[in-house]
Amino acid sequence: MQVLRSAYFLMLRGLRESARQPAVELTNIFIPMFFFAVTVGAIGNIAAGAFGVDNFVGFQMPVAILQAVAGTAGMAGIATTVDIERGYFDKLLLTPAPRLSLVLGRLAADSVRAMLLTGLVLIAGSFAGAGMEAGPFGFVAILVLAGLFGLVYSAIGMAIALRTGSPQAAQAGFLIFFPLLFLSPAFAPKEVFAGWLEFLATINPVTYVLQGMRHLILEGWSWRALAEATGSILGLGVLTLSLALAALRYRTS
């Protein structure tokens, strides 16, 4: 329990940091919303004819959500490198708090931030006419998926931060998201992809997170889509959390 207790207080610290640097979060929400508006404006009118998507606002909303989540999920890594550079990470290592809590606290803060930004995108999307076929609990399900995705995705930046101690390298962790996003059915359904791209999209975990959210918005509840989304996040989480813990062992050995 000491792990969870320490992680909780470290999470609160991470959230306080965000509240005191609102400009950072404004950037994390502005860019996805900008791309959301531009993409809908550019392709929305032809989406129905081109690839059979009638509600392109709803189709694009999960992309904006994942962009916002990936943006804020880089904070754990960058903040950790700042702690390392300033010597505060050593201070934390000197406490009897379990080492695991030092990682979990930061990741949990990213997860909460991811859910807050997702909430903003959902509100904006609702005003833009995205709708929610799954009803009010669909919003909750999307928030949970976004929070989980934020937690496991931020572990990438955390792993890089702990291994290198470099803010620049930790920031580069965010860039990994772009190939994952573009190799998914972010802008068009997978069915219209070329064969090689469809294959890559099929093995890309981001595809299933997108589809899980889209299903809730466009069609309603689908336990299969939700299970695939959750399974993809958990699978990715096993990989990224293992990397983060290995990096923590490296730094503290």
Next chain:
Amino acid sequence: MTAISAESLVKHFAADIKAVDGIDLAIPEGQIFGFLGPNGSGKTTTVRMLTTLLRPTGGRAEVAGLDVERQAHEVRRQIGVALQDAGLDELQTGRELLHLQGHLYALSAGDIKPRARHLLGIVDLEESADRKIKTYSGGMRRRLDLAAALMHRPKIVFLDEPTTGLDPISREAIWRYVRELNRDEGATFFLTTQYLEEADRLADDLAIMNFGKIVAQGTPKQLKDSIGADVITVHIEGDAAETARAAAVARELDGVEDVRIVDDTVTVYVRDGRRAIARVVLLLDQANLGVAEVSLAHPTLDDVFLRKTGNHLEPDAAVTGTDGSEAGGREASA
């Protein structure tokens, strides 16, 4: 009872980089122990091993009776540490930092607030406790770091160069807090420093470190007494010949161990300087030598370091011999 002990403690960063090269320590509870040495002498590496941040390459160490390698987690519960750079989270306030520290040490919620308030009062940060740390001066950060190290009432406190870079007023304040906390809370302090005055004024006992080894250990008085002489400095009226003649006269005095000339000053190393100073002046007067100025000083820890290593501890104190070569001491021989 021993608070900190080390046997043949070694840390090598590479085959040819011996940061700590086999040191032994036995520090009793309740003591302020000074660990004095120049930059790069191995002080911080020793602290990092004793506080579980670094694994020793060889030897063993115990803190509060616990092995620093095998019982690292338990050791961390017993110690408070303020590292060389007061690494603090600049976006938190001073009070928030102390509260977080309390939570990470699993203090009860009812204990954390009054304890933080008490410590903020001790280190004179009550008024600025709710300001972000990024607005704090260097001295305030050091004081807050000290308070954070004491939040969980540790039995043993490690302070790694707590006053380096601070102005004299802030330095004095830190010294005062350390003395008060040692007296009031009974904590053992392990204090590294490169300042002679700090070691001299604060430490009950101290070790002098150089190139990864302890070259001298004892109380400040014992170490200075080991030099075996006081220092009388005489400024003679007249030219260099008069100064040389004064040095020759002084050398005849009973109890004189060494006489040196630096510029136009004669420095006399003599046992029991308080009794000797009058005789020095009398002899010089009888030899018709005009004494412009005379002073008596006790040996410093720098003299101890000089005697043990052939170098001054503080680089600024290094001198050049009369022939322009490095004297390896404070003065050139007469």
